[in-house]
Amino acid sequence: MNPFLAAALFIILAPVVGVLITGLDRILTARMQGRVGPPVLQPWYDIRKLFQKKQVAVWGAQSFFIFCYLIFIIFTGALFFAGGDILLVIFAFTLGHVFLVLGAYVSYSPYAHIGAERELIQLMAVEPMIIIVAIGLYQVNDSFLVGDMINHPGLPILLLPGVFLGFIYILTFKLRKSPFDLATSHHAHQELVKGSTTEFSGFTLGMIELAHIYELVVMLGFIWLFFGNNLFLSAVAIVVIMVLEILVDNCTSRVRWQDAITSAWFVTLVAGAGNIFALSIM
Amino acid sequence: MKQPEQKIETITVSDLIHQVHVYHDDGYRLVQISCAQEGDAFELTYTFDRDLILSHLRIPADQKTSIPSISRIYLASFVYENEIADLFGIPFSGIAVDYKGTFIRTSVPHPFGTPQITTLKKKQEDQHE
């Protein structure tokens, strides 16, 4: 497919897909808790609602950084689906998150500040594994281009079981799910109130929610890469992984940041690094 | 069911620290300190417990002379002492954690120690301006 077309399709379709997945996620979570849960389109309502609210902020600059965050997350996704260099995708992704963190810092509010610091800890915890995912995929595909990876005829996952495992582990960080929802979480009852998003409201918060949805789609895109050109299997895998994440979300309490980072790094080292190391010896 | 009578031992203020020491050394737990108005004066009651039996010590008090704090013996007494200081206006000296009147902040100072405030609120007050 034409890379520009693919990027455009991502920009348009990702919110739709993302909203549906998030909506189903919320329903499934509710059912797991013995509740009915919201309508499927609830995330969409939420975002639209936020866009309708009046804008308040501690400092205006907050919104600017969040705007950058959204733009870069969208850019990341577009780059990904256009088939670009996966390392660049990762770096753009990191850049986007740094903007989120900066936005949280601006207000100089205790909760947002601690949220920002924790957001950075999370970033530090997942970064190694994401890079290792890229390297592992390179080893299998001999190319850093996403465009080449999705055409892989076999199943890269067979060669990269450890990398896949490690990726799923850090996916929990990326999806802001328990036990690793340190910086901000979907529901209110946490020690940081709303953590990094505490000081955002209205439009700005809407942008964050939207960015999360784009992010979700990109992260699920990564799962796809583990299944090469086998569309059916990757779709199944995405569903299974999502259900698994939701299950884990519902079966764990939030852990401390020390446990989060050390466990993530440990899993990265053993599963991820071990796997690519073994591959390079073979 | 009728419970047994409770005995309250009345002592002087100067005896307080010594007596509390005795309780502490005998392995008693501080249960509470309470205060009540007795005519124009006040009385403080210290309650201790060992083996599920309460023992009470009572001292007289007023709003002018400060009572020695027992928080050097039982640290936990600071909550009760601060509370009594705020509600009754009875001064304590040497509280380990002294909130200086901000433990319980009230609309009127020392509501339990100022007799006139009982009539401060009218019954038929309009609530929704």
Add this chain to the structure above:
Amino acid sequence: MSKQIIVPFGPQHPVLPEPIHLDLVLEDERVVEAIPSIGYVHRGLEKLVEKRDYKDYVFISERICGICSFIHGATYCQAVEQVMGLEIPRRAEFLRAIWSEYSRMHSHLLWLGCFADAMGYENLFMNCWKVREKILDVLERTTGGRVIQGVNRVGGVSRDMDAAEFRRIETEIPGLRADYTELTRIFDEDLTVQTRTKGVGMLSKDMAWELGAVGPVIRGSGHAVDARMTGYGAYDELDFKPVVRTEGDCHARCLVRAGELFTSLDLIENAIDRIPKGDILIPVKGNPSGEYYAQTEQPRGEVIHYVKANGKKNLVRHRVRTPTLANVPPLVHMLAGCELADVPVIVLTIDPCIGCMER
């Protein structure tokens, strides 16, 4: 230059169902100082005793707190009855014990849920509260109120339960027991719960005694202190055994409360077996004179209702020493040196009830 972060924690904070404030001073996320500040729920209701008939005051004493509402009412009545030297019907005492235990279960389930929530365990919170609704159903069915029961009267209780009701309760108990077993297993064995609670908020046996802790806090540190052991009300006839653990950490306190759920069920079964027939309310005439310290066990620990009367229909003084107030010094002790993430866990572990703490 100090690398400190100052965080005002509360009064409005989503992990705290009730307002209390802590000034937290952090280094990274380690708490170096935590100073509590209270008074956000202080209404001054003890003063109302000077304006209300001592019998009508029961309804106010029940609203000291919406969670231990029933036990507050019962303890107040007990104090007045002692002052007046009343011998209330035995059946009323048994009914009070049954309702007390139901209140305790509803409070403990509520607490277990909030505690799970403080650790970010949303699902567990939901499950605890789902079970709790079953208790509330019983309470509403038998008293007419979900959280404020309003059946205590000076001289007894205003509602009775018939044999059909007792049978219904008895048939429900095995189901509850199964629910409790399931919840307890999660709190005890879940790995993430263990990482968040084991070794967190240590309170040694000596410190617990020294700082005057009460209720599950002191029982989690190895002391068998439970006012029900004094045998007030109907408890002298029930087989009561306190739940005690020795670890002194948040996990221990959590399991003490979980264990008390089972104790409560046992006590209820016990009480239904032994409840005598008879009146539930005796007419009360005259006004009280004298003073009394009534001591009972609430879900959060021992509560003391002090009543002083001088023969008028208004009492001179009603004072409540609530368990939460007694647990504040241990709380401050436990908070020093913990992690920010542990603050809500530790705060909740004393089961703070600000409503009654400040009255």
Add this chain to the structure above:
Amino acid sequence: MELLIFLILFPLLIAGLLAVIQAEHVRRAVVISGAVLVGIASLVALAFSVTSQAVFYSVPVNNIGILVFIGDILISGYIIFVSLKARQYVVTGITVIQLILLCAVEYLALTNHAHIPELFSDQLSGIMSAIIGVIGGLICVYALGYMREYHAEHPDRPDTRPRFFGIMFLFLSAMFGIIFSNNLLWLFFFWEITTLCSYLLIRYPNTDEAIKNAFRALLFNLIGGACIPIAFLVILLTGESELIGLHELVSAGPGLALIPAGLIAVAGLAKSAQFPFSSWLVGAMVAPTPVSALLHSSTMVKAGVYIIARFAPVFEGELIGILIALIGGITFLAASAIAISQSNAKKVLAYSTIANLGLIVACCGVGTAEGLWAAILLIIFHAIAKSLLFLSVGTVEHQIHSRNIEDMSGLVTKMPRITMMILIGIAGMFLAPFGMLISKWASLHAFVESVPPFGILLVIIIAYGSGITAFFWAKWMGKLIAVGEPQQKDESHIPGSEKSILYILSALTIVVCFGFPVISWYLIEPWLLTMYQSVTELISLSNIEIMFMMLFLVLIMPFSLARFTRSATRVPRYLCGIPESETMVFTGSCGIKREIELSNYYLDTIFCEKRISRISVGIGIFLIVLILNIIIVGGGL
């Protein structure tokens, strides 16, 4: 190529002039014109290197070798003198050993006279000369304003500015000498001059701590430096004396060159402050900020990586190369981790410098064309961005009288321009569209294919390191832009020279980012072609497109700023419902008024400076000993 001679001798001349000039305005004129001339000349050298192949140049003076030797003896003599005076007997001992070795080398060299051109220049020299000339020159100009304020603030410290500026220029001269020398004996001579100069500059404040740290720097550099004469001995004893020429040695291939190259690389490791030698660089932070900037961004430490880069083709696929790369990798990881626990801005910069040098060393150690490509880009970007950071931190330091990052909170309102430049510098160090990240990306590309499985080991190290790097840079950025109470904007006290230098450097950062494909096509790739004969297309066109898109995004963003700031209504911070009684003040427990105070995380339970440096110094020593062992065994065979 008289230009080479000019670049070496002209700064020397300026240095001499400055050492005697006492009048401040004259000094000013001399420094500025000297810096401008040096800068222009170095750019001309760069231009030449683009257009031509490597040029060799023999100095048309007889027996100049003897002069160099005498110079070596003088330097050693001076060091022996000061070290004896300060009772630093270890330093004396090493210098004496070095001197003895050198005499032996000289004896061998005289008896076996080689006919090689003393000087040469190729694209790499061109790049290095531009870095030294331009950035070094800018730093010298910046120092004019800075040192005046420095002495105004510290009247107790002796004001020996003439000497100071003299040494700065001497330093530049020596750096040019290093990069243009083909004769390794010359290179060693200039090498020793930089060691000496760094010692003098570090002890400039003349406090006990400065003197102690200066001697530490001296000691470590001498230990490393002592390896070079040994390398000479090996060369002269085993083979043709022509190999004393750098170009000749590298061309000779690993068979002959590996052992001397390994030894010289150890010297390079010491100079570029790799573990276990890193502590001298951190200690050097006591010096005035321009010194730190000079030593740690464009000169001194760059000499170390330069020499390793020179020998990189020799290391390709060799065990010694891998070990060197590992030292680099470990240094990158450990120094980044330590940077997390630091709150002193200069220390953060110091550790991040060490870390970046580690990355460069790692790239050189694997010795592949891709690795070297990444290494050179890293050298360029790091030099610019780091000098920008050092200098702007120096400026801030003089305004707020603190080097502590915590004190820079909300700087964006007080000094928006300077903050902007720090932000550009930091972004340059780790954010996506900027150069350092391109290089990191390139080095990942480079490592993943090289010497399996060691390449993968380095990849893993980078993977961890980049997360860590992001943490400490981002929290610093956050601190700068976190506004508690808006402060009065006040940038007027900053000397004009400082400001303009900062502007130039930030502009350079951006220009170089835009221009990096050009640099790659015209400088790096041709050079690699000569070194490796065949060079694959290192950066494909599509990636350049992407880079440009990202840059574009970053540039367009500021325009949307205005729109978003207007629409919001200001509300106070969320403090759990407690109102802020004044800005940032609330009434807390016990009725105490408290000011909100926020500081970054330092995570020092995990990233403990002492523990990490102890461990990595241990690993570093182990690896160095391993290298030396291989050399001894290899030499013996």
Add this chain to the structure above:
Amino acid sequence: MALTVLKNLVKGPATIRYPYQPAKVTPVTRGHLVVNINNCIFCGLCRAHCPADAIEVSKPDRTWKLHQFQCVICGCCVSYCPKDCLSIEQTYLPPSPAATIVTVTGPDEPEKNEGQEEGINKKL
């Protein structure tokens, strides 16, 4: 925990779909207070004993007033009423944007007919 979660999933939600399903009530639920004004003798005992001061009684006007948004539905008044004309019903008062005061005027004493009026006085 996973077991519990899956059990919840299989069993379906425990939710009562209020307002589409009716609310839970029991025969003894305390919803709101009503008065049978025909029997009322305006003795004021209920007013005197109400812990929330929600009742006003005026014998001359023959009115019985309840500040509905002040009544805590404790039932105290019910037990004091000599004529048993107070009772508590199960249904809850609906929320409203203004506080409601219910004023009930009793029939004129001599006639004792069914003339009962209910005036709802809203103010904010």
Add this chain to the structure above:
Amino acid sequence: MSYLQKSPWIIHYDASSCNGCDIEVLACLTPLYDVERFGILNTGNPKHADIFVITGGVNEINREVVKNIYEQMPHPKVVVAVGICACSGGVFKECYNISGGVATVIPVDVYVPGCAARPESIIDGIVQALKILEQKRIALKTTVEGTA
């Protein structure tokens, strides 16, 4: 129907109640009542919230807190006073530390009676509040457009 009505986020604050109403507010979130069916989330953060659910009679030091929270909520917003205490002060009306009802501090849009207010009543109250919220949004839009 606007999106505002489909996604009302609440913030709950206990301004010196007896807890009875608070636990009923919390109970609304739990499986049996599950207000997330209506898109209601408890945000715990005034800056994210649309509906301020407040219980209790507002004591002396809570006045400032309640005002502060209210001010931090972005428009349009509504206040739901839950429980008799929040409506009028209830049994505590005469206590020296109680101002008597939330309305004495901030404007209240919907009162939910009950002691304790039942979860069903609270749901009804919030549903009523949604209509008011929508009216406020329209009013806000017209004034903004009017001035622009």
